[in-house]
Amino acid sequence: MASAPEILDELRRLRARVPQLTGALAAGVDGLVLAHDTPGVEPEVVAALTAAALGVAVRMADTTGQGDFRELLVRGRYGYVATYAAGESAVLTLLAQDRVNVGRLHLEGRRAGARVGELVDAREAAARRARASPAEAPPKPPAKPPVRTPAKPPTPRTRTARGPATANARTTTES
Numbered sequence: 001m002a003s004a005p006e007i008l009d010e011l012r013r014l015r016a017r018v019p020q021l022t023g024a025l026a027a028g029v030d031g032l033v034l035a036h037d038t039p040g041v042e043p044e045v046v047a048a049l050t051a052a053a054l055g056v057a058v059r060m061a062d063t064t065g066q067g068d069f070r071e072l073l074v075r076g077r078y079g080y081v082a083t084y085a086a087g088e089s090a091v092l093t094l095l096a097q098d099r100v101n102v103g104r105l106h107l108e109g110r111r112a113g114a115r116v117g118e119l120v121d122a123r124e125a126a127a128r129r130a131r132a133s134p135a136e137a138p139p140k141p142p143a144k145p146p147v148r149t150p151a152k153p154p155t156p157r158t159r160t161a162r163g164p165a166t167a168n169a170r171t172t173t174e175s
Contacts, residue, residue: 004034007026010112020099020105021095024094025047026093029054034120038095041095050083053083069085071106079095094109
């Protein structure tokens with residue numbers, strides 16, 4: 001995965017900007033982990049649960065006429081789980097302590113989600129281009145101009161005397 005190190009760098013920078021974050025995870029909307037910085041938490045489980053919650057959140061927003069999914073916030077007794085849209089095919093899930101400033105969480109989470117989305121969407125666009133024109137195929141040689149050969153000179157036509165008429169041939173008309 002070409003952009004996983006860049007995504008991981010973004011997650012670590014996010015955790016440095018918001019010290020109350022206890023974990024950050026980028027996942028595809030299908031629940032597969034793209035990158036994570038989640039000490040003490042199973043990233044595959046969080047990604048799978050995020051995909052399930054995302055399905056419900058998307059359906060809720062659509063059914064109530066609120067438009068495309070943007071974010072989901074769950075508050076538990078000990079903290080928050082916030083999920084943000086990250087491009088066309090990914091989400092960013094953040095785990096935060098109860099004492100986090102929720103406004104700051106949203107501000108930084110939205111920014112990081114946009115950045116992760118750019119990275120993921122760019123990687124997927126590059127993969128689509130690679131599938132469309134594989135690098136393994138040798139490039140086509142330039143088209144050669146057609147070889148023009150001189151036209152054959154016309155064969156001279158000569159008049160020859162006709163041979164004797166055959167017995168069956170009719171050469172005159174009788175009325």
